[in-house]
Amino acid sequence: MSRYLIRGGNKLCGTCTVQGSKNSSLPILAASLLSDGETVLHNCPMLSDVDATVKILTFLGCEVQRKGDTLSVRAAAASGSEIPDGLMREMRSSVIFMGAVLAKTGRVRLSTPGGCEIGLRPIDLHLDGMRKLGAAVTDEGGFLECTAPKGLHGAQITLSFPSVGATENLMIAASTADGVTRISNAAREPEISDLADFLNAMGAHVTGAGEGCVTIEGVKKLHGAVHTVIPDRIAAGTYLAAAAITGGSVELNGLIPAHLGPIIDVFEQMGCVVTAKSDSVRLSSPRELRAVRTVRTMPYPGFPTDIQAPVTAVLTRARGTSVVIETIFESRFKYIGELVRFGAQIRTDGRMAVIQGVEKLFPAHAETPDLRGGAALALAALSAEGESELTNIRHIERGYQDLAGTLRALGADVAYE
Numbered sequence: 001m002s003r004y005l006i007r008g009g010n011k012l013c014g015t016c017t018v019q020g021s022k023n024s025s026l027p028i029l030a031a032s033l034l035s036d037g038e039t040v041l042h043n044c045p046m047l048s049d050v051d052a053t054v055k056i057l058t059f060l061g062c063e064v065q066r067k068g069d070t071l072s073v074r075a076a077a078a079s080g081s082e083i084p085d086g087l088m089r090e091m092r093s094s095v096i097f098m099g100a101v102l103a104k105t106g107r108v109r110l111s112t113p114g115g116c117e118i119g120l121r122p123i124d125l126h127l128d129g130m131r132k133l134g135a136a137v138t139d140e141g142g143f144l145e146c147t148a149p150k151g152l153h154g155a156q157i158t159l160s161f162p163s164v165g166a167t168e169n170l171m172i173a174a175s176t177a178d179g180v181t182r183i184s185n186a187a188r189e190p191e192i193s194d195l196a197d198f199l200n201a202m203g204a205h206v207t208g209a210g211e212g213c214v215t216i217e218g219v220k221k222l223h224g225a226v227h228t229v230i231p232d233r234i235a236a237g238t239y240l241a242a243a244a245i246t247g248g249s250v251e252l253n254g255l256i257p258a259h260l261g262p263i264i265d266v267f268e269q270m271g272c273v274v275t276a277k278s279d280s281v282r283l284s285s286p287r288e289l290r291a292v293r294t295v296r297t298m299p300y301p302g303f304p305t306d307i308q309a310p311v312t313a314v315l316t317r318a319r320g321t322s323v324v325i326e327t328i329f330e331s332r333f334k335y336i337g338e339l340v341r342f343g344a345q346i347r348t349d350g351r352m353a354v355i356q357g358v359e360k361l362f363p364a365h366a367e368t369p370d371l372r373g374g375a376a377l378a379l380a381a382l383s384a385e386g387e388s389e390l391t392n393i394r395h396i397e398r399g400y401q402d403l404a405g406t407l408r409a410l411g412a413d414v415a416y417e
Contacts, residue, residue, distance in 0.1 A: 002397075004390040004404060006381035007413035008363065011248035014410045018236045018252050019045040019401040020069065020229035023306075024194040026093045027168040028229065029053045031195065032073040033060065033100040034176060035202055037224025039073040044229055045401045048394065052090035056083055056097060081105040088112070091398065095123055096165060099173030102135060102146050109145045125166035129157050133173055133181065154179025154218060162187040162299045167214065168195055174216040175204040181216045188212055189300040190259045194230045201225035233259040235400060237307040238375050240264075240283045242407065244272055245314045245383045249284040250410055257281050262303040266295055266311060270318055291320030291357055297327050309335055309376035316344040317383055318357040326351045335373025338366040342380040342388070363388040371399045378403065382412055 020043035030053065032039040044050060046069070054064050054071070061078035064071060081101055088094045088111045101108035112123070127137050127144070132155040135146040154177055159166055167187040172195075174181035186192065188210050196209035202225045205217035236252050237260060243250040244267055257264075257276035264274045264281070271286040292315065297305040305328040315322040316339065326332045333348050340346060341364040345356040363386035368374030374396040381388035390396075396403055404416040 001391060002393050003417050004378065004381070004393055005387060005415040005417060006378065006390065007387045008382045009385035010246065010382070010411050010413060012243045012246045012250055012382065012407070012410040012412055013248045015251040015253060016239065016406055016409055017254040018231045018239070021045075021191060021194070021232040022047055022049060022399045023164075023189075023232075023234070024191040024229050025050055026053050027096045027172070027191070027195050028198045028227065029057065029071070029073065030096045030100045031172045031199060031202075033057065033062065033075045033078060033097070033104055034172070034222045035073070035224050036076050036221055039075070039202070039224055040226045041071045041073070042226070042228040043069055043231070044071045045069065045232065047398060047401055049091045049093070049398045052087065052094070055090070056087050056094060059083065059087060060101065079105065081107045081109060083110040085111040093165065095126060096169055096172075098126060098130065098144070098146065099169040102130065102148060103152060103173045103176050106149050106151065107145070107147045109143060111143050123165075125159055125161065125163045126169050129166060129170040130173065132157050133170070133177055152177035154181045156182050156184070158184040159186060161185070162212070164189050164191065167192055171195060171199065171206060171214060171216055174218060175199050175206065176220070176222060177216075177218040179218055181218070183214045183216075184212070186212055186214045187299060190230060190233065190256070198225065198227045201227050230259070231255050233263070234304065234306040234372075236260060236281065237263040238310045238400070239406065239410070240267060240281070241310040241314045241379055242382055242410070242412075243283050244270060244285045244289065245317055245379050247285045247287070248411070249282070251280055251282040253280045255279055255281055262301060263307055266292055266303065270314065289314065289318035289357070291315065291318045291322040291355075294323045294325065296325040299328075305329060305332060306372055308332060309372040310379055312336075312353060312355060313339060313376035313379040315355045316346065316358060316361065316380065320357055322355045322357070324353045324355065334369045335376050338369065338373070338377055339380055341366050342384055344380065360385070362386070365389045365391070368392040368395045371395045375400065375403070378407075382407070
């Protein structure tokens with residue numbers, strides 16, 4: 001089993017280029033299944049979740065090749081409509097294939113998705129939307145089956161919650177449906193706009209992405225396209241957090257700073273100096289971080305749930321008391337018990353965490369419980385003077401491309417074994 005050995009105490013300084021977005025790459029790869037030509041994706045990160053997505057595409061009959069950060073997908077011959085349980089369990093977001101496979105073959109059968117445990121991710125919004133698009137849906141024994149032998153049709157769909165996954169799934173399915181689909185209360189995350197740009201590059205007619213009401217005018221077929229995945233705002237926020245917790249200064253290149261607005265705001269409340277340019281962000285940490293009264297996760301453009309854990313780690317070193325409220329996932333505080341091993345003073349009550357900043361953290365052995373919680377533990381280890389060990393780091397590898405190498409490039413002492 002792989003692990004990180006982190007000898008903390010170094011200030012992280014320097015520059016790095018941020019990877020492509022994990023949360024954009026996965027739905028875009030699923031959508032490539034609908035192309036009748038070759039799809040070329042640039043800036044596609046090397047992650048285990050991307051590898052799992054490629055396995056599913058290959059199983060369904062696609063030809064996939066990678067060269068560096070570029071993936072090419074040929075899906076014209078793909079005809080599979082069932083995804084094995086083993087592949088589905090490799091990642092939670094595998095449910096994104098529901099809309100793509102259904103639209104391509106008229107049928108899809110898959111098991112409920114797997115992945116790391118941060119709480120329930122109900123897919124009722126996905127299923128209700130598919131029914132409105134004309135699919136018959138059954139859910140029995142842990143398996144889902146959707147059928148639409150006569151094809152899908154346009155519909156008016158109002159989501160009860162702006163679910164990113166449901167919005168993406170319905171956008172993909174509706175792109176070749178007969179008629180016009182309007183998704184109200186749609187998710188507004190940058191990754192939604194990136195998916196829309198990709199679909200449009202393939203010949204789809206998608207408008208309104210990022211504005212809360214997405215309109216998809218169905219077309220007969222989609223063709224090949226070339227697309228560059230947007231930079232990963234969560235990875236960027238994590239590296240900013242690494243600089244903040246170690247008292248360092250880093251500049252991140254290849255970014256869209258507007259995507260980091262609520263993240264930057266929290267770091268500025270801590271006393272960090274953040275400078276944004278057209279495609280880069282620099283953060284300089286103060287001598288002493290300040291507590292933040294309340295950090296509340298919200299759908300975009302609010303503070304993202306995916307950066308909650310790394311920011312909580314930083315707040316353990318901030319002077320005063322901070323409160324973090326998690327509104328998206330009910331089990332996103334599982335990492336806190338491991339964070340306390342480093343000497344953090346945190347109390348939790350349901351979806352609220354109260355953090356009393358401490359003067360210093362101590363090295364510890366910790367086990368990574370999930371992707372973003374694992375990043376938080378790595379940040380604590382960077383701050384603690386002495387050697388810490390992080391195990392079960394396969395979770396981290398789901399979302400961070402060579403985390404150890406990037407941290408080393410910024411001056412950290414990190415060994416990957």
